Amino acid sequence: MGFELEVDNYRALRRIRWKAEGVCALVGPNGSGKTTLLSVLDFLGSAAVDGFGKALNAHGGAFLFRHRQAATHEPVRFAFTTGGVRWESMPSTSGLGVVVPVPERLVINQDVVAEQRAGEAVFRVREENKTRGDISFLVAVDAALPDDVSALFPLSALSGASLYSFEAFWQLKREGSREGTDVWLDTDGRNAFTVLRNWLAGKREHRSRWEWVRSGLRECFPDLFDDLDFAVAGQTVAAQFYGPGGGEPTPMHLAPNGLLMALLLLCAVASADEGIVCIDEPENGLHPYAIQRLISLMRERAEAHELTILLATHSPTLLNEFNDQPDHVFIMEPGQETLPVRLDQHQNPEWLRNFALGDLYMNQTIGPQVKPST
Incomplete structure (x- = not known):
C-alpha cells in the first residue's frame, strides 16, 4: 500500500x-x-x-x-x-x-x-x-x-500507522514483559514477549505472525537461534531461546543485543496489516548479515500484506541494500525547498550505479552532516 x-x-x-511504497530508507544528517x-x-x-x-x-x-x-x-x-x-x-x-x-x-x-x-x-x-x-x-x-x-x-x-523506536529495549531485556492479553506490539517494544506468547498460544489468526517471526530469526541467526519459548512468573512474561544444536536454553536477558533487536523489528512488521510501519534506526546492534536478511524479509512481507515500511537510518550497510532501488531512498537535506528528496532525483541514476550507496553516505555525497566548503 x-x-x-x-x-x-x-x-x-x-x-x-x-x-x-514498499520498503523505503530515509536518510539525512542529525537534526534534519x-x-x-x-x-x-x-x-x-x-x-x-x-x-x-x-x-x-x-x-x-x-x-x-x-x-x-x-x-x-x-x-x-x-x-x-x-x-x-x-x-x-x-x-x-x-x-x-x-x-x-x-x-x-x-x-x-x-x-x-x-x-x-x-x-x-x-x-x-x-x-x-x-x-x-x-x-x-x-x-x-x-x-x-x-x-x-x-x-x-x-x-x-x-x-495502523506506528512509529517504533524501542525505547524500552533495556527494560525488556532485563525485566521481560508484563503479563496481559496484548496481540499488538507497543511502539517502545516493552510488551514483545507477551505479544509473541499470545500469538503462539492464542487465536489461529495470529499463529502465522509467530511463525514468521521465528523463521525470520532463524534466517538472521542460523548459527545462534532455533526456537523460543516463554514462562510466566507472577505478572511477568520471560523468554528464552534455544540454539540449533539443542541443549539448555539461554534466557533473553543474556541474549546478544542484536538478537533481541531483530526480534523487535520482526514483531513490529508482523503486527501490521495493510498499513504503514515506521522504524527509527533499525540497525542498532545488528550484524551486516542480519541487516541484509531483515531487509529481504521486510520486502517479502510488504509485498504480501500491502505494507509500506519506512526506515530512518544512518547505516551504510542498510543503505547498500538499496543499491538497486535508489527510488526507494529519500533524503532529508537542509536547504531544499521541498523534502524529502528521492535519491534518483537528487543524483543521476546512471551515475549512482557506479557506487555503493553506503559509501556515498559515508563520504557525505548524499545527506551530508557538514556542508562541503566552496
Missing part, C-alpha cells in the same frame, strides 16, 4: 511532499527532521481515530506546533492520500490546545464527499449535515458514508 503525504509548517517540517517526518504518520493515525486534541497531547503538545519560520497567514496543513482517497486537515492551536472544530475534508476520486468547515458545529457528507460529537472527523464520516463509498476509506491505513 503506497501513500502520498503533504505537510506544511508542522514543527521542524516546512514543506513535505512525499510519495512512498527524519524522526519528525515519521512521527507525522503516527500523529495522523492517532488523530484519525481519537481526534486532533488527544493526538496532540500524545505527540508533544502545542509548544512549537507551528514551524518557527511560518508567517502568521500560513496554516499548518496535512494531506494524506492512498488509493484515490485524500484526507486534508488544517489544525491550529491556542493556549488551550487544538482549536475545534478542525477544518477537514475527505476527497474520493476528486469528489468532496465530506467536509468540516471552521466554526461550524456540524460536518457535511454529500451536502447532508451530520453531527460528529466527540469522535474524530474520519470515524464520524466512516459511519455516515454508504457501504460502497466506505469501502474506499483510508482510516485503516492511517489508524
Whole structure:
C-alpha cells in the first residue's frame, strides 16, 4: 500500500511532499527532521481515530506546533492520500490546545464527499449535515458514508500507522514483559514477549505472525537461534531461546543485543496489516548479515500484506541494500525547498550505479552532516 503525504509548517517540517511504497530508507544528517517526518504518520493515525486534541497531547503538545519560520497567514496543513482517497486537515492551536472544530475534508476520486468547515458545529457528507460529537472527523464520516463509498476509506491505513523506536529495549531485556492479553506490539517494544506468547498460544489468526517471526530469526541467526519459548512468573512474561544444536536454553536477558533487536523489528512488521510501519534506526546492534536478511524479509512481507515500511537510518550497510532501488531512498537535506528528496532525483541514476550507496553516505555525497566548503 503506497501513500502520498503533504505537510506544511508542522514543527521542524516546512514543506513535505512525499510519495512512498514498499520498503523505503530515509536518510539525512542529525537534526534534519527524519524522526519528525515519521512521527507525522503516527500523529495522523492517532488523530484519525481519537481526534486532533488527544493526538496532540500524545505527540508533544502545542509548544512549537507551528514551524518557527511560518508567517502568521500560513496554516499548518496535512494531506494524506492512498488509493484515490485524500484526507486534508488544517489544525491550529491556542493556549488551550487544538482549536475545534478542525477544518477537514475527505476527497474520493476528486469528489468532496465530506467536509468540516471552521466554526461550524456540524460536518457535511454529500451536502447532508451530520453531527460528529466527540469522535474524530474520519470515524464520524466512516459511519455516515454508504457501504460502497466506505469501502474506499483510508482510516485503516492511517489508524495502523506506528512509529517504533524501542525505547524500552533495556527494560525488556532485563525485566521481560508484563503479563496481559496484548496481540499488538507497543511502539517502545516493552510488551514483545507477551505479544509473541499470545500469538503462539492464542487465536489461529495470529499463529502465522509467530511463525514468521521465528523463521525470520532463524534466517538472521542460523548459527545462534532455533526456537523460543516463554514462562510466566507472577505478572511477568520471560523468554528464552534455544540454539540449533539443542541443549539448555539461554534466557533473553543474556541474549546478544542484536538478537533481541531483530526480534523487535520482526514483531513490529508482523503486527501490521495493510498499513504503514515506521522504524527509527533499525540497525542498532545488528550484524551486516542480519541487516541484509531483515531487509529481504521486510520486502517479502510488504509485498504480501500491502505494507509500506519506512526506515530512518544512518547505516551504510542498510543503505547498500538499496543499491538497486535508489527510488526507494529519500533524503532529508537542509536547504531544499521541498523534502524529502528521492535519491534518483537528487543524483543521476546512471551515475549512482557506479557506487555503493553506503559509501556515498559515508563520504557525505548524499545527506551530508557538514556542508562541503566552496
